[in-house]
Amino acid sequence: MTTTGTNDLGGFLRTRRERLTPDAAGIAPGLSHRRVPGLRREELAELAGVSVGYYTRLEQGASSSASPAVIDALAAALRLDRAEHEHLRILAAPGRPSPSRSRRSRLRPSVRDLLAAIPGTPAIVIDHRADVLGWNRLGHALLAGHLDADAPDAQIRPNIARMLFLDPHHRALHHDWSAKAQVTVAALHHASARHPADTALERRIGELASRSPEFARMWARRPVRICSYHVRELRHPLIGRVTLANETLTLPDDDQQIGLFHARPGTPDADALTLLAQSLDRRPAPESTPQKENTR
Template sequence: MGNGRGSDLGGFLRSRRERLTPAAAGIEPDTTPRRVAGLRREELAELAGVSVGYYTRLEQGVSASASGAVIDALAAALRLDAAEHEHLRTLAAPQRPTRSRSRRSTLRPSIRELLGALPGVAAIVIDHRTEVLAWNPLGHALLASHVDIDAPDTRVRPNIARMLFLDPHHRALYRDWPAKAQVTVAALQQAVARHPGDRLLEQLVGQLAVDSPEFAKMWARRPVQTCSYYVRELDHPLVGRVALANETVSLPDDDQQIGLFYARPGTPDADALALLAQSIAPTREENPR
């Protein structure tokens, strides 16, 4: 993690500059030896229409903000996609106090009621730190049956990112673990930009970077992506291999997300999900915890 807003902005710019080759940027090849595969600072500055000195200050973290016009020009020069462009805007925006710097997230009662109304869908709610705020019984059985179902209500909540990188049981669930891990790291990158100074979030990233070399390597690449729909292939210990649609619904007022896992009716995957629901029905009420 960077040590400040300026270093976060500079690190992201540098990562994207080093990723972009001269050919991809439309720059004619020259005979001068290049120390790196990506663009030189002066090449990017020229493409964006800013001075080399100004761009250098941004990349070195001396300047922590830039105008919207400059950010748009840099995004165009770097060939950023929509998610990366928005992330760059967030990093360059003037820092404002955030109410969630040290406060635990809370779940609205209406969202808990919503989870209870989804008995055939596995559902989970996480906050911007990827802490689990709630799950319905099917969501718990699908994603974390080895964890106490009441764990979201305890002082130390389950955390999806921590489980994904440090819990072998949860990791083994995902047949597409690299893709799931990449999405999770990208979500944390964007959360850090939205919540500068969030002590609990910084502690999480720091712990993962120390305890998981894979996380540290992914974090250094500064991935950014936004997608609300995936097909997740899981290896569940009870029902075996199952492919489920994973829809993510954002709750922007709370900076939380609802993850929904479901199967197309009449498919073997739907049968597997129904079998999992049947396995927990005799002993657990269909109320979210």
């Protein structure tokens, strides 16, 4: 299954054209029968002010780039939101130059020290492939207590997307699994557009698409969503149901993100995190020997 690097621009345009109804686009329904609810190519081309032939070449992959003016016109005609518009610009960039990102991401020692410096807040660091590069003790206990604490240092790292779709323990953690899954797939789509030469990312997406029909269906819809804040309701095996704010901070230059999970002070959710932290204090310190991910 081809997942990235082949007519991403055309595929994205097609999904958005098929999503937009004539009524939403301000087009009279007409008398002819429609086989699909979305716009026809000629209707979108007219709305965007381009020729039908040119738009067809874009959608079919015969043209892999378009001018900024055409992209802006298409975005307006398709009623794209800001994140989708930016995604379309990335896909249409001439040549889409990108250095290969297949090399293994590394966590800077200063970021590792930062994780340890916030022991009272669950924290995790991932790269653009959703590979876990590090977590503090509370972050590990909250999100992946069934995995070895040293797993991010292993040769095979935990991967948030892989855990979400293929690991039943992690899947059960999320009360609204579908919402979390869609955000994760959207993030991988965004990463794939920005790093088309990343073969490691392509292999990860291919594995998920072949092993999870749910992932394959979500991926085919080409979701795009960029959001740094969510409210997560988790069902934790030790502390029960807990609702936490999830803030995502992007690290400059490293293409990595820190995820922080926190609760409002004085709430039952904050008490639950305190209880989880206290349970860690009663456990023996983990061994430092790197372990492999056990979600295969």
